[in-house]
Amino acid sequence: MRTTRLGASGIECEDVGLGTWAMGGWMWGGADDAAAIDAIRASLDAGVRLIDTAPAYGLGHAETLVGTALEGRRHEAVIATKCGLVWHTGKGTHFFDEEGRPVHRYLGRDSIAYEVEQSLRRLKTDYIDLYITHWQDATTPVAETMDALLSLKREGKIRAIGVSNVDAPTLAEYLKHGPVDAIQERYSLIDRGIEAQLVPLCRQHDVAVLGYSSLALGLLAGPMDPQRQFSGDDQRKDNPRFAAGNRQRLNAFFADIEQVRARLDCTFAQLMIAWTTAYGSATVALCGARTARQAIENAGAGKVVLSRGDLALIDGAADRHLTPLMS
Secondary structure, eight states, X not given: OOEEEOGXXXXXXXXXXXXXXXXXXXXXXXXXXXXXHHHHHHHHHTTOOEEEOOTTTTTTHHHHHHHXXXXXXXXXXXXXXXXXXXXXXXXXXXXXEETTEXXXXXXOHHHHHHHHHHHHHHHTOSOEEEEEEOSOOTTSOHHHHHHHHHHHXXXXXXXXXXXXXXXXXXHHHHHHHSOOOEEEEEOBTTBOGGGTTHHHHHHHTTOEEEEEOTTGGGGGGSOOOTTOOOOTTOGGGGOGGGSHHHHHHHHHHHHHTHHHHHHHTOOHHHHHHHHHHHTSSOSEEEEEOSSHHHHHHHHHGGGOOXXXXXXXXXXXXXXXXXXXXXO
């Protein structure tokens, strides 16, 4: 697989990483813990080192699964986890309720000090490779947040600093106070908003770009039955992108790029993941998986090589069919 580097941190990983949001269960119609643990271990076996998780994924559940899966194999993994979405305090601003508990955006020094200890315990490790502010907190100065993160780095509890869900001015403010090694932003063929301002700023300051939701919650994984139903707390149930008409557009798109998929002998999901890093905006494509089969398939995208002609053909098909879904 292709390797890359997380900014100036010196930390190396592959350009495909494993995302664990769905493993937390909430907003994904539940979870299968045994299958999730198998998926994490299968990712390592397939050569994927970067495992991305967060406390908010199931109120600590995903982190606990990662810690269990990595027992005896911690040295093989690059762990990225997050801070800033909290349920132990009412400080900051209310963001959403999860499993009946209010979750706030809060990046104060006191909360970060508390959160990192909880994450270390759940992950069964004494250090975190990449520690990311999950969502930004308007009630706390960036200078305070960054000072807390730099203190954790000096203490050896984290190796690198990341920020997520930021705009360019907010990233620039972080950079005034210290080095940022990576950002994590939504990025896929139909989510390309970061290309205009954030990506150029990252290139200027040697900041890696981790693109999450590379398959757009599964929309880009391959043709989908327009009649498929999503139920329970599955977030796709009420997502307009998953409307039957949009799924028909997606199926037409996949028909147009079938020639590329067939020639490269890969799946549509692998093709879309490979597009994410081949285009040059994302350093790492983060891909969710809930089973070992999905994890192995995602890892295979790291071996798919797209030419400029392939990229042009894919972009042309997207322009013809997917414009209503793009943001």
